[in-house]
Amino acid sequence: MxxxxxxxxxxxxTLEExxxxxxxxxFWCTVAIPRLGIPAIKVTDGPNGARGGIFNGGPKTACFPVAIALGSTWDPALIAEAGAALAAEARLKGAGVLLAPTVNLHRSTLNGRNFECYSEDPFLTGEIACGYIRGLQDHGVAATIKHFVCNDSEVERMSIDSVVDERTMRELYLVPFEKAVKDANVQAVMTSYNRINGDFAGDNAPLVRDILRGQWGFDGLVMSDWFAEHATQKSATAGMDLEMPGTTRHRGEALVQAVREGRVSADDVRACAGRVLQLVERVGGFASPGIPDERSEDAPERRALIRRLGAEGSVLLKNDGGLLPLAGTARTIALIGPNVDTAQIMGGGSANVNALHRITPHEGLAAQTDAVLVCVPGADNYRWVPLLQQPMAVDFYTSTDLSGDVAVRAVYPSSEKLWAGAVEPGIDPMHFSARATVEFVPPADGDYQVSITSAGLSRVLVDGVQVIExxxxxxxxxxxFTFGCTERVVSHPLRAxxxxxxxxxxSSPTSVPVSFKALRLGVYLPRAEAELAAAEAAARQADVAIVFIGLNAEWDCEGLDRPDMALPHQQNALVERVVAANPNTIVVLQTGAPVELPWLDRVPAVLxxxxxxQECGHAIADVLTGRAAPGGRLPQTWPKRLADVVTSNGDPLRYPGQGGRVVYDEGVxxxxxxxxxxxVAPMFPFGHGLSTTTFAWGEVRVDRTAIEPGGTVTVSVDVTNTGTRAGSEVVQLYVSDPVSGVERPAQELKGFAKLALQPGETGTATITLGMRAFAWFDTARGGWVAEAGAFGLRLGASSRDIRGEAGVTLAGDWFAAA
Known part of the structure; x- marks a missing residue:
């Protein structure tokens, strides 16, 4: 065509068209106009997989590591490979647009979407995001960078006002978006739910119209997050193109009328519509009209890539005595913890996908070792009462009070079901009721937890007697996503x-009028002291004990932050008892953010x-056995305790917010x-990560010691693998400005290079810095300023492990308008 x-x-x-x-x-498609041959295109959620149009239980898809794991690779080229593979996955789901990457920063350790974001550092975040975007877009799928901007917490996320001064926003929170626009030509931007300095993101003309489009020259499409547009006139004049999902709430006839009355310019509407058409063209909608059916493909090359990404993102936090990789002499290995036989593969929320498969650590290690593996769960790590993994039969009614005849019957594989935009044929998602039934046979006597969570009205009956309302x-x-109620839990005695x-x-109608509905029944008998004792006994009898603990997609989840940095239930006690029974204890953590580790000084190895x-168990086993080297470095500082985090200063205005406002008064x-x-001493510094080999660093070299305004300086260092195993080293370049007209951080990451080296091999890390590496944002002048004087150039293996230093002098002031 x-x-x-x-x-x-x-x-x-026409204007209406x-x-x-x-x-x-x-929920997922744009509007087609057959009269003019304008096709619809489909978008799909990412960022760690292309889910397709069914929120849960749809066609399976490849599940990639979460964003913080990708950020931990410090390898934009490798992330570009992931982007390319995700483009293929998106096409399998009939989509030309992937709603990713997420580039909000790790301001707090408690953010529910910490796992979905790359780093606390804007430069690292931007570099990883650009790799991801290039990989996607080079293969014909548009990336959608999100959430624009300062959506750095899930507390009151639909309405909270992020109050941020301009310098802080420019130097931190806008940087990844700016890099994506200028360096990777990202084709779509998604605005966030929150307000920024008073206006909702999608209505925020200073951000969307003036900065994104005006100063940065972004010519792509801006869409709202789902249900995040609030003002017909303000969003259209700000340049927010696409309200999602459909059907309309603030556009349609309301926007037509606004144009007729002169409140919105017809030129603004035309410009927005033009950018929608441009996106359709860019992703091949005109060339190949029609949205194909969703399908799955279990490609071996994508399995291998996901497995490699998992190892490259794994961070070896501690390895006293070289306990890792595992010695082949270990004949009995105790596998302990709630994650042994559960593959914790992703976080929760819109990033969740129906994975092709889920390899558990037990399965991964069983495939790589001949040792006897003894498995004991020992403790729990759930946030919400676990589901019943058995069929749930549901009768649907077209009434909202369970009256009338059954309209549809369905059976779902577990005791949870989400309906996003569509339910079952003939059922209006905004007006229905349902009766779900599960026949449960308790495996043991005890006081069971029974719970209900629902986006919709609900009640629970056991043998006809109501137990939860x-x-x-x-x-x-x-x-x-805050559309559901807080979990209701009761204790109920049951007999084996x-x-x-x-x-x-x-019943579907609630005070939250969105077409996202859900119900979730939990039934569970909590673990008791006997489980801890069994884990302790197994550890005592083994050569090595490996404890698999952490959080899961209920704790690391869109829609809510975590209450603290503690591991839930008895997991810390489990580690304490295991290491007391067996000093050869390795802890494998699976979390989407730092947690407190009170047992760290007693455990020799932590991964x-x-x-x-989806290749979870294989990737973990690859690192544990030495088949792959742990390639990750921390993209977020790991504090010793929550009180050490800058947002935990005791002022609720700073975090979690107060009176509908959260104030970023910590600045940069x-x-x-x-x-x-x-x-403030961290538990593990930003950039930290050990290797199973050793490296020697040479002298730092610079190509010049003085630069003129507008010039560049290149810094390099040789690194040699002096050990007996292959491994990678990440050379990190921090810039310091000891004398400045404003208060600046002690140092800031401005470049990095990852070197993969065989034993005895030497590689050279070469990093070139331009003027922005030395600059701060001057709000009075409206641009970037690098002041004349001396700057420190510090090369290190982390922010606290500096291996060499040099300096450069800027001969005169440099300024560039925003």
């Missing part, structure tokens, strides 16, 4: 082998594996900038 003439198409459209393009047709008292809470019928009655995707001092500047 010939390339369409987009201006001619716009000329041929132009406006129709500015809202999705449904969330119907008359339902209120929005902290689940299902005696069947019970558990019924959930459900942070994050959530490494987050993460290592805070720790290094204010002398």
């Amino acid at each position: 010939p390339t369409p003439n987009l201006p001619a198409l716009l000329d041929a459209m 132009q406006v129709s393009l500015l809202t999705g047709a449904d 969330a119907w008359e008292s339902w209120a929005p809470g902290d689940t299902y 082998g005696v069947p019970v019928t558990i019924t959930v009655e459900y 942070q594996a994050w959530y490494p995707g 001092f987050i993460g290592y900038r805070h720790h290094d500047t204010h002398g």
